[in-house]
Amino acid sequence: MIKEILLSESADMGLILSDEAAEKLDKFTAMLLRRNEDMNLTGAATEAEVAKRHILDSLAILRFLPETALSVLDVGSGAGFPGLPMSAAAPRLRITLLDAREKRVEFLREVCGALDIDAQCLAGRAEELAAGSLMREAFDAAVSRAVARLNVLAELCMPFVRVGGLFIAMKSADSDEEIEQARDAIKTFGGSIDSIREYTTDGIKRRAVLIIKNRNTPPEYPRRFSKIQKKPL
Ligand code: SAM
Numbered sequence: 001m002i003k004e005i006l007l008s009e010s011a012d013m014g015l016i017l018s019d020e021a022a023e024k025l026d027k028f029t030a031m032l033l034r035r036n037e038d039m040n041l042t043g044a045a046t047e048a049e050v051a052k053r054h055i056l057d058s059l060a061i062l063r064f065l066p067e068t069a070l071s072v073l074d075v076g077s078g079a080g081f082p083g084l085p086m087s088a089a090a091p092r093l094r095i096t097l098l099d100a101r102e103k104r105v106e107f108l109r110e111v112c113g114a115l116d117i118d119a120q121c122l123a124g125r126a127e128e129l130a131a132g133s134l135m136r137e138a139f140d141a142a143v144s145r146a147v148a149r150l151n152v153l154a155e156l157c158m159p160f161v162r163v164g165g166l167f168i169a170m171k172s173a174d175s176d177e178e179i180e181q182a183r184d185a186i187k188t189f190g191g192s193i194d195s196i197r198e199y200t201t202d203g204i205k206r207r208a209v210l211i212i213k214n215r216n217t218p219p220e221y222p223r224r225f226s227k228i229q230k231k232p233l
Contacts, residue, residue, distance in 0.1 A: 002026050002051040009056050010089075013199075015063065017089055024088045024115045025055055031111055032079055039103060041079040052202035058082030059089055060199050061143060061168055061208050069140035069166060070094055075126050075157045076147035080108055082170065083143065087112075087119040095119040096139075098126060127222040130159035137162045137216065145170035150182035150209065151232050158189040159217040166212060167191065173198065173205035185233035190215045 003026040010017040029050045036042055044050045058081045065072070070093060074083025077097040087095040097108050097119050105123040112119050122129075129135050142157040142165075150169055157167050171178065179196065186193060194212045198205060222228065 002029055002047045002055075005048060005051050006055060009052070009201075010059055013056070013060060013063075013201075015059055015089070017059070021089045024117060025051075025085055027115055028080070028084065028088070028111055028117075029055070031114070035107055039107065041104070041107065054079075054081050055085045056201045057170070057206065058085035058145070060201055060206070061170060062086055062090055064168055064197055064208050064210055065093075065141060066166065071139045072096070072141045072143060073098060073135070073139045073157075073160050075142055075144040075153075075160070076100070077108065078104055078146075080111065082145050083119060084108065084111065084117065086143075088115070088117050091118060096122055098122045098124060098129070100125045125225065126156040126160075127225050127228065130156070130222050135160055139165060141166045141168065143168045143170070149232070150175070150178050151185040152228055154182055154186045154189050154191070154211070155222045155228055155233065158186070158191055158211070158213060159222055161191075161213045163190070163213050163215060166194075166210060169209040169211065171207045171209055173207055175207055175209075179209060186211055188218070188233055189221055190217045 003022045006022045029047045072093050073096045077083050077099045083095045083097045099105050102123045105121050108121040139160050142160045161167050191211045191213045194210045197208045
């Protein structure tokens with residue numbers, strides 16, 4: 001049972017986690033480890049590792065979301081991080097979990113259904129969905145963790161964010177060079193770095209890079225993934 005770890009450590013972070021949310025995240029952890037036996041979902045081997053390394057890290061960025069941010073897209077959610085714990089902990093948010101791998105999204109749907117977590121689970125590639133009109137500039141915020149370097153990630157995520165909205169990129173503490181290299185790209189996609197917030201979970205220093213969307217992303221972005229990879233901005 002990791003419910004107690006989640007309750008006490010989230011309180012240490014200044015986050016009020018309801019008993020019901022902690023219970024759901026406890027059950028999610030069990031489902032994740034069980035499914036991990038036949039699917040590659042996480043490197044974490046124990047419930048405590050999932051709780052400390054992934055769930056608390058996901059919850060940590062809730063404090064960086066402004067009150068006005070209600071619709072949130074998690075790009076490359078994988079086994080649900082950070083969006084699924086955010087949705088369980090803050091049900092007022094309308095969270096969409098997006099991943100390119102259908103099998104992972106199937107798992108996310110199963111978890112949300114079983115635990116009554118109100119997140120939309122969507123299979124697809126970010127660069128293709130962001131090029132269409134339905135989801136483009138339709139979210140108050142985008143979040144993403146462990147998907148790509150920041151210059152590439154910004155091209156994948158920023159087109160989804162409305163002008164005035166926020167993109168939160170979760171990065172390690174040693175990301176100075178990566179952040180510097182991405183500044184021009186972020187500007188090209190219509191944004192600027194507002195602040196870099198440092199925090200610690202599981203004794204590890206981490207960063208949330210907060211990027212404000214100042215103007216519309218030019219229609220030629222995002223490019224096809226092969227192009228993004230070959231010529232990252
Ligand atoms: N965010 C999760 C986490 O922190 O544990 C998963 C990280 S995993 C290393 C990267 C995920 O991003 C994979 O599940 C992959 O399928 C997804 N992904 C990579 N590129 C993507 C794209 N262009 N569109 C949608 N999902 C993508």
